[in-house]
Amino acid sequence: MSNLIHNNNLPTENLFSQISQILKEARTKVANTVNTTMVQAYWHIGELIVNAQGGEDNASYGDSLIDSISMNLTKVFGKGFSARNLRNMRQFYLTFPIWQTLSAKLSWSHYQILMRVDNHKARDYYAKSAVKESWSVRQLERQIATQYYERLLSSHRDDKEVRDIIERNIPVKPEKFDPLELVHDPFVLEFLDLKEDPSLQERELESAILTHIEDFLLELGRGYAFMGRQKRFTLEGDHFYPDLVFYNVLAHCYVIVDLKMNKASYADVGQMQLYVNYFNKEVCTRDDNPTVGIILCSEKNDTVIEYTLGSRSDISIFAPKYKLMLPTEEELRREIEKTKENFKRMKG
Numbered sequence: 001m002s003n004l005i006h007n008n009n010l011p012t013e014n015l016f017s018q019i020s021q022i023l024k025e026a027r028t029k030v031a032n033t034v035n036t037t038m039v040q041a042y043w044h045i046g047e048l049i050v051n052a053q054g055g056e057d058n059a060s061y062g063d064s065l066i067d068s069i070s071m072n073l074t075k076v077f078g079k080g081f082s083a084r085n086l087r088n089m090r091q092f093y094l095t096f097p098i099w100q101t102l103s104a105k106l107s108w109s110h111y112q113i114l115m116r117v118d119n120h121k122a123r124d125y126y127a128k129s130a131v132k133e134s135w136s137v138r139q140l141e142r143q144i145a146t147q148y149y150e151r152l153l154s155s156h157r158d159d160k161e162v163r164d165i166i167e168r169n170i171p172v173k174p175e176k177f178d179p180l181e182l183v184h185d186p187f188v189l190e191f192l193d194l195k196e197d198p199s200l201q202e203r204e205l206e207s208a209i210l211t212h213i214e215d216f217l218l219e220l221g222r223g224y225a226f227m228g229r230q231k232r233f234t235l236e237g238d239h240f241y242p243d244l245v246f247y248n249v250l251a252h253c254y255v256i257v258d259l260k261m262n263k264a265s266y267a268d269v270g271q272m273q274l275y276v277n278y279f280n281k282e283v284c285t286r287d288d289n290p291t292v293g294i295i296l297c298s299e300k301n302d303t304v305i306e307y308t309l310g311s312r313s314d315i316s317i318f319a320p321k322y323k324l325m326l327p328t329e330e331e332l333r334r335e336i337e338k339t340k341e342n343f344k345r346m347k348g
Contacts, residue, residue, distance in 0.1 A: 036104040039111065043102065046093030049086060066090075091115055095123075106130060109137045113144065122149040205343050206261055210243055212339040213257060213296065213332070222325045223250030235278060242275050251325045253289040254279050257296065264297045292326065296336060 052065060066086050073081035095115045096102055102111075110130060117123040126149065130140045143149075210229065217224045227245040234240070244257040256275050260268050272293040279291040 032104060035107050039102065039104075039106075039108055040099070042089045042108060043093055043096070043099055045086070046089035046091070049090045050093055053090075088112060088115070103127070103131045105134070107137065110135075110140055113137065113141050117144060119149075125149045205340065206259060208343050209296070209336055209339045210257075210259055212335060213259075214244055216331075216335045217244075217246060217255075217257075217327065220327060222327075223248045224255070224325075225249060227254070233278060233282075235274075240271075240275065240278075248325050251289055252287060254283065254291040255326075256291060256293045258293070259296045262297070264295050268295060294326075294332070296332060 049066065049069075067083050070081055070083040070086055073086075092111060092115060096111070106114075106127065114123055114127055114130075117126060126140060126144055129135065129143070135143070214226060214229070218226060225247045227247055229244055230241045231245045232239055232241050242256045243259050246255040246257070247253070248255055256272070256279065258268070258272055258275070272295050276291045276293040284291065
């Protein structure tokens with residue numbers, strides 16, 4: 001909103017506000033309509049598959065049938081109809097056999113997560129809570145993973161109080177689900193046979209690489225302790241967000257990791273130098289050694305790793321203890337390429 005032209009004319013501001021509200025509601029309605037139509041189509045496809053297989057107990061009988069249908073559908077309608085997806089649609093119908101019980105407020109991604117919950121009472125609770133509280137997919141997944149429903153039942157409340165809480169669907173404060181997120185949902189794009197925005201895939205790959213590097217360093221057994229991801233610090237009013245921050249207890253120093261999805265520029269190196277200098281000056285104690293910065297560059301056909309040192313240090317920083325705790329360039333390159341290959345395989 002900061003780029004809007006400000007006008008002190010009150011009627012103009014009111015008109016802008018009213019038009020904005022109309023457009024927001026229209027866009028939300030379109031997104032919800034696409035989602036509802038897609039979920040309904042998948043439910044009916046699941047119903048047809050179950051009936052063609054002769055019922056719930058004959059899944060293995062129809063495996064070849066699903067494979068054959070998948071090949072033909074993919075040729076005509078695109079990649080959203082793999083055999084695995086068709087089996088998910090079949091399971092969707094079996095898990096929610098009555099169409100009227102489904103909510104238009106939940107996306108296909110929501111329902112895929114709900115299908116993993118075997119306890120039908122727990123599943124019903126999570127579904128109702130997700131609808132009532134507009135849970136995002138991530139919030140729903142978190143509530144299920146932490147067994148919120150089961151913990152509620154096992155608490156020391158009496159039966160009536162637990163039933164009242166469940167009926168009122170009192171959840172942990174959620175992250176709200178924005179229906180407009182559906183516009184970029186890969187499942188919706190597949191359903192409409194539209195290409196996914198390359199920038200979205202790049203962000204997904206970036207997140208996957210960072211997650212893998214985080215796990216790799218922690219499992220390396222060289223004294224890494226995770227301090228934060230996108231850990232904000234403010235310098236002269238500007239906010240900065242290093243991708244990963246660790247503390248190495250063996251070398252007594254902070255290690256900052258920043259990922260660039262293209263070739264590193266002088267600006268990127270300068271930014272890392274700023275991170276390192278800031279940590280040396282504002283975060284490190286007198287007992288800490290100089291901070292080490294690692295720039296990971298994941299180019300399309302190459303992976304480059306650069307180490308950046310603060311102004312307090314020189315080449316002597318790579319003393320034996322630093323070499324022992326820092327991963328080699330080859331180790332980092334191998335882990336990045338591994339993630340890229342897995343991501344490419346997952347995306348088909």
